[in-house]
Amino acid sequence: MAYPTAPLEVLGLWTGWLLMLMIYSYPLYKENIVFRWAEHTYIAVMLAVNLVMMVTNVNRIAIQPMLQGQIHYIIPIILGLAMYTLLVADYRWISRYPIAVLVGAGFGLGMRGVLIPNLLDQVVSTITPPAGGAAMDWFNFIYIAIGTICAVSYFLLTYEHTGALRYPTRLGRWFIMIGLGAYFGNTVLFRLSMLSGRAQFFLQVLKIIPM
Amino acid sequence: MAFILLIVAFALFYLYMYLGKQGKEIWVRTLPAMAAIPEAVGRCAEMGRPLYWTPGIAGNLNDSTQGPQVLASISILGYIARECVRAGVKIDAFCPIPDALPLVEETLRTAYLAEGRPEEFSKDMITFISGQSPYLTGTLGYFQRERPASTILIGGFYYESVVIGEAGNTIGAFQIGGTNNTHQMPFLIATCDYMLLAEELFAAGASISRDPDLLGSIKGEDILKFIFLGLMTVGFILGLGNVTFLIDLLRM
Amino acid sequence: MSEVYKRELVYLVTAVITVIMFVEYFFLGTWQLAETLRTYATIIANIALGLGAITLVVSHAKKIQRRAAGVWAFSAWLLIFLAISFLSGLAGWAMTGSGQGNPMYDWFFRYVYTPLGQTLYPITGFYIFSACYRAFRARNIDAALLLIAGCFVILTNAPVGGAIWGGFPIIGRWFLDYGQVPGMRTFLIVGAFGMLAYGFRALLGRERGFYGEVAGGE
Amino acid sequence: MSSETIWDKLQNIDRKVFYWILWIGLMIPFIRPIGLPISIAPSTRDLYNGLLTLEEGDVVWINIAFGVSAWIDCMPATVACTKVILRQGAKLIVVGAYTDADLSWDKLRNSVPDFDQLEYGKDYVYLGYYTGGEAVVAQIASDIRSVFPTDAYGTPLDELPLMKEVNSVHDIDMVLSGDTGDWGDYYMRQWASPYGIPMAEIGIAMLASSYMPFYKSGLLFGISSSSRGGAELEKLIGEPGEATVIMDALSVSHLMVIAAVLLANIGYFATRGRRR
Numbered sequence: 001m002a003y004p005t006a007p008l009e010v011l012g013l014w015t016g017w018l019l020m021l022m023i024y025s026y027p028l029y030k031e032n033i034v035f036r037w038a039e040h041t042y043i044a045v046m047l048a049v050n051l052v053m054m055v056t057n058v059n060r061i062a063i064q065p066m067l068q069g070q071i072h073y074i075i076p077i078i079l080g081l082a083m084y085t086l087l088v089a090d091y092r093w094i095s096r097y098p099i100a101v102l103v104g105a106g107f108g109l110g111m112r113g114v115l116i117p118n119l120l121d122q123v124v125s126t127i128t129p130p131a132g133g134a135a136m137d138w139f140n141f142i143y144i145a146i147g148t149i150c151a152v153s154y155f156l157l158t159y160e161h162t163g164a165l166r167y168p169t170r171l172g173r174w175f176i177m178i179g180l181g182a183y184f185g186n187t188v189l190f191r192l193s194m195l196s197g198r199a200q201f202f203l204q205v206l207k208i209i210p211m
Numbered sequence: 212m213a214f215i216l217l218i219v220a221f222a223l224f225y226l227y228m229y230l231g232k233q234g235k236e237i238w239v240r241t242l243p244a245m246a247a248i249p250e251a252v253g254r255c256a257e258m259g260r261p262l263y264w265t266p267g268i269a270g271n272l273n274d275s276t277q278g279p280q281v282l283a284s285i286s287i288l289g290y291i292a293r294e295c296v297r298a299g300v301k302i303d304a305f306c307p308i309p310d311a312l313p314l315v316e317e318t319l320r321t322a323y324l325a326e327g328r329p330e331e332f333s334k335d336m337i338t339f340i341s342g343q344s345p346y347l348t349g350t351l352g353y354f355q356r357e358r359p360a361s362t363i364l365i366g367g368f369y370y371e372s373v374v375i376g377e378a379g380n381t382i383g384a385f386q387i388g389g390t391n392n393t394h395q396m397p398f399l400i401a402t403c404d405y406m407l408l409a410e411e412l413f414a415a416g417a418s419i420s421r422d423p424d425l426l427g428s429i430k431g432e433d434i435l436k437f438i439f440l441g442l443m444t445v446g447f448i449l450g451l452g453n454v455t456f457l458i459d460l461l462r463m
Numbered sequence: 464m465s466e467v468y469k470r471e472l473v474y475l476v477t478a479v480i481t482v483i484m485f486v487e488y489f490f491l492g493t494w495q496l497a498e499t500l501r502t503y504a505t506i507i508a509n510i511a512l513g514l515g516a517i518t519l520v521v522s523h524a525k526k527i528q529r530r531a532a533g534v535w536a537f538s539a540w541l542l543i544f545l546a547i548s549f550l551s552g553l554a555g556w557a558m559t560g561s562g563q564g565n566p567m568y569d570w571f572f573r574y575v576y577t578p579l580g581q582t583l584y585p586i587t588g589f590y591i592f593s594a595c596y597r598a599f600r601a602r603n604i605d606a607a608l609l610l611i612a613g614c615f616v617i618l619t620n621a622p623v624g625g626a627i628w629g630g631f632p633i634i635g636r637w638f639l640d641y642g643q644v645p646g647m648r649t650f651l652i653v654g655a656f657g658m659l660a661y662g663f664r665a666l667l668g669r670e671r672g673f674y675g676e677v678a679g680g681e
Numbered sequence: 682m683s684s685e686t687i688w689d690k691l692q693n694i695d696r697k698v699f700y701w702i703l704w705i706g707l708m709i710p711f712i713r714p715i716g717l718p719i720s721i722a723p724s725t726r727d728l729y730n731g732l733l734t735l736e737e738g739d740v741v742w743i744n745i746a747f748g749v750s751a752w753i754d755c756m757p758a759t760v761a762c763t764k765v766i767l768r769q770g771a772k773l774i775v776v777g778a779y780t781d782a783d784l785s786w787d788k789l790r791n792s793v794p795d796f797d798q799l800e801y802g803k804d805y806v807y808l809g810y811y812t813g814g815e816a817v818v819a820q821i822a823s824d825i826r827s828v829f830p831t832d833a834y835g836t837p838l839d840e841l842p843l844m845k846e847v848n849s850v851h852d853i854d855m856v857l858s859g860d861t862g863d864w865g866d867y868y869m870r871q872w873a874s875p876y877g878i879p880m881a882e883i884g885i886a887m888l889a890s891s892y893m894p895f896y897k898s899g900l901l902f903g904i905s906s907s908s909r910g911g912a913e914l915e916k917l918i919g920e921p922g923e924a925t926v927i928m929d930a931l932s933v934s935h936l937m938v939i940a941a942v943l944l945a946n947i948g949y950f951a952t953r954g955r956r957r
Binding site for chain 2: 485489501504505507508511512513514515516518519521522525533534579580583584586587590591593594595597598609647649650651652653654656657658659660661662663664665669670
C-alpha cells in the first residue's frame with residue numbers, strides 16, 4: 001500500500017495518527033484533555049456506527065421479511081420495543097419479557113452446547129491412549145490424565161481440601177498454573193504483535209519507513 | 212450419551228436441592244473472592260470513594276457462552292449493592308450490554324429498597340457505553356477522574372480485562388475479578404486481589420445466599436464431578452492397558 | 464395476580480424457551496420454531512441498543528445541564544458528534560441502502576472509527592507488559608510455575624528465542640501442545656458444570672438473582 | 682525512605698517507564714531490521730500442505746472474522762493462503778463477519794496481485810458482511826442464498842457464474858476461518874464436524890492455543906497462529922511480506938518482556954530476606 005496522495009485520504013491518515021497519539025497519551029503520560037476528547041469522540045462514533053448497524057440489521061432480518069408477508073416478525077419487534085418500558089416506572093416489569101426470551105435462548109444453547117465438546121469429548125480425549133508406542137507419547141498421556149484428574153478435584157466446592165483430597169487438589173492447582181502461564185505467554189505474542197503494528201504505522205505516517 | 216448426561220446432571224441437582232430443603236446440612240467452601248466483598252466495600256467507605264462494577268462486554272444475554280456469565284455477575288451485584296447501601300458507598304455500574312440494562316437497574320433498585328433507602332437509588336449509577344473499545348476508554352477516563360477504591364470485574368470478559376485490571380492497579384484499587392472465559396483468567400489473576408475461577412463464578416451467588424435450595428445444586432455439581440473423576444480414573448487405568456471400551460461407550 | 468404477570472410468567476417463558484432448545488438438539492436436529500426463536504432473540508438484542516443509546520444520551524445531557532466541571536463540554540461534543548455521525552449514516556443508508564452510503568459517514572468510518580479501533584486493541588500491549596512484570600514473580604510454587612511456562616512460550620513465539628538457544632522452542636512447544644492441556648481442559652469441564660447447575664436453577668425459577676430479586680428469599 | 686535500595690525501587694517502578702521503553706523499543710527494528718531466521722511450526726506447515734492439495738476448480742470459503750484492528754495478526758496469513766489457493770486454480774468465496782468487513786476485503790484484494798489476472802464473479806466472489814452467530818453459520822450450510830441473496834455489490838447470486846452451482850456446504854471443498862473471536866467454533870461445529878469439510882484456522886495467538894486440541898483430533902487440518910503464523914506462511918511461499926517485517930519487532934519486544942521479568946525476580950529475591 002502506497003502513501004496516499006488524495007487530500008481527503010492524507011487528512012484521514014493524519015487524523016488516525018493524531019487520534020492514536022491522543023489515546024496513547026493515557027498510558028504514556030496520564031489522563032488529560034486530549035485523551036478525554038478522543039475518548040468522547042470514540043464513544044460517539046462507535047455508538048453511531050452501532051446504531052446504523054442496528055437499523056440496517058433490524059430492517060434486513062425483521063422489517064423486510066415482515067413487509068414481504070412474514071407477519072410474525074412483528075412479535076420480536078414488539079418485544080424489542082417492550083424493552084423501552086424500562087423508562088416508564090409503572091410498566092418497567094414488561095421489560096422482563098423480552099429479557100426472558102434472551103435468557104432462555106442463551107441458557108438453552110449454552111447448556112446443550114457444552115455437553116459434548118466441553119464434557120464428553122474432553123473425558124474421551126483424556127483417556128484415549130496414544131496410538132504409537134513412543135515413550136514421549138505415553139508420558140504426555142499420563143501427564144494429561146493425572147493433571148486433569150487433579151485439577152478437576154481442585155474445584156470440589158463442598159469438600160474440604162484435606163485428608164485424601166489434600167495432595168490431589170494442591171497438585172491440581174499447579175497444573176492449572178502451568179496452563180495459565182502458557183496461555184499468558186501466548187497472549188503476549190498477540191498483544192505485542194498488534195502494538196508493533198501501531199509502532200510501524202507511527203513511523204510510516206512520518207515517512208520514516210515506507211508504507 | 213449427551214442426553215443421558217443432561218438427565219443425570221439435572222437429577223443430581225434436583226435431588227440435592229430437595230435434600231437441602233429437607234434440612235440436610237450442606238457445607239460449601241468459602242470462596243475468598245466472595246468473602247473479600249465486605250472488605251472491598253469497607254475500603255470504599257473508609258476512603259469516601261465509589262465502587263466500580265462491570266459484567267464485562269463479551270456478549271449479549273442470548274449469547275450461549277457469555278450470557279450466563281453476565282447473569283451470574285448481576286446476581287452477585289445484588290449482594291454487593293446491599294453491602295454498599297448499608298455502608299453508604301456509591302456504586303458506579305458500567306454496563307456495556309444494552310439488553311442487560313433493565314436487569315442491572317432492577318437489581319440496584321431492589322437492593323436500595325430492601326435496605327429501606329429507595330430514595331437514594333438513582334439511574335445515574337448506571338453508565339452505558341456501546342462497543343468494547345469505547346467502553347474501555349470510558350472506563351480508563353473514569354478511573355482517573357473518580358478513582359474508585361474498589362473494582363469488581365466479574366463476568367464475561369474479552370481483551371479489556373487486562374487493561375481495566377492494570378488501570379485499576381495504577382490507581383491502587385482493591386480488585387475482585389471473576390470469569391469463565393479461559394482466555395482472560397490469567398490476566399484477572401495477575402491484576403486482581405481475589406478471583407472467581409470458572410465454575411466458582413456460577414456458584415458464587417448461591418454460596419453467599421446460604422439458601423439450601425441453591426447450595427443443594429452445588430452439592431449436586433460435586434457429586435457429578437466425582438462421577439467424572441471416577442470415569443477418568445478408570446478410563447486412564449484401562450487406557451494404560453490399551454483397553455478402550457469405556458471410550459466407545461462415551462462416544463455412543 | 465400481578466405477581467404472576469410480573470414474575471412467575473417471566474420465569475415460565477425462560478423455561479419454555481430453554482426446553483425448546485433442548486428438544487431441538489436432542490430429538491429433531493433442526494426445528495423451525497427454535498430457529499425462529501433464535502432469530503427473535505437476535506432482533507430483540509439489536510433493538511435493545513436503542514435503550515442503551517437513550518441511557519447514554521440522558522446521562523450526558525444531565526452533565527451538560529449541571530455544567531459538571533471538567534466534563535460538560537466533552538459531553539456536549541459527544542452528543543453533537545453522535546448526532547452528526549448517526550444522521551449522516553442514516554441518510555446514506557436511506558438513499559443507497561448501504562451502511563456506508565454517505566461520503567461523510569464513510570470518512571468518519573474509515574478515518575475516525577477504524578484507526579481508533581486499531582489503536583485501542585493494541586493498547587493491551589502496554590498493559591500486558593507491566594502485568595508480566597508484576598505477575599511473573601516467583602513468590603511461591605504456583606507463581607513459579609506460571610512464570611516458567613509463560614517464559615518458555617514467550618521465547619518460543621519470538622524468533623529470537625530459538626536464536627538464543629535451540630531448546631527454547633522445543634520446550635515451549637511442549638507447553639503449548641501438552642503442558643497447558645490439563646489446566647485448560649479442567650476449565651472447560653468445571654465451567655460446563657457450573658453453567659449446567661446455574662441454568663438448571665434458572666429453568667426451575669430458583670435462580671432469580673439476575674431478575675433483581677434477592678437470592679434465597681432473605 | 683532513605684534506606685530504600687535500588688532493589689526496592691525496582692519493585693515499584695512507575696509503569697510509564699516500561700511503556701516508554703516498550704514503545705520506543707518497538708520502533709527500532711523497523712528502522713534497523715535484524716532479520717532473524719524463523720522456524721516453521723508443524724501446524725502452519727500442515728495448513729500450507731493442506732492448501733497444496735487443492736485442485737483446479739475446487740471452491741474455497743474464506744470467513745474474515747477479524748476487524749481492521751487485528752489486521753496485523755490475521756491478514757498476512759490470509760493473504761498468503763489466498764495466494765496459494767488462487768495459484769492452485771481454486772475458486773474463492775469471501776465473507777466477513779465484522780462491521781468493517783468491506784475494508785478487510787479491500788485490503789485482501791489489494792494485497793494479492795493474482796486477483797488482477799482473474800475475473801470477478803467467475804473466479805472469486807465477495808458476498809459481504811453477515812451477522813447472527815452460530816445460527817447463521819448453520820443456516821448457510823443448508824442454504825447460502827437464504828443468507829446471501831446477492832453478493833456485496835447487490836448482484837443476485839444466480840447472475841454470478843461461480844455461484845450458479847454453489848448452493849450449500851456440499852458445494853464447497855474447503856473452509857478457512859480467520860478469527861479473533863468465536864466464529865471458528867461455529868464453523869467447526871456447524872460445517873467441519875457434521876459435514877467433514879476440511880477446515881483450517883487463521884487465528885490470533887490465544888485461539889491457536891484453544892484450538893490446538895481440535896487440530897490434534899484432526900478436525901482442523903492446520904492452524905496459523907498470529908503474525909508469527911503469517912510470517913511462517915510468507916516464508917513457505919517465498920514472499921516475505923507484512924508479517925515478516927514485524928518479526929524483528931516481536932523479537933525485541935519479547936526480549937524486553939523477558940528482561941523485565943528477570944529484573945522483577947532479581948529485585949524480588951534481593952529484597953525478600955529483608956522483608957521477612
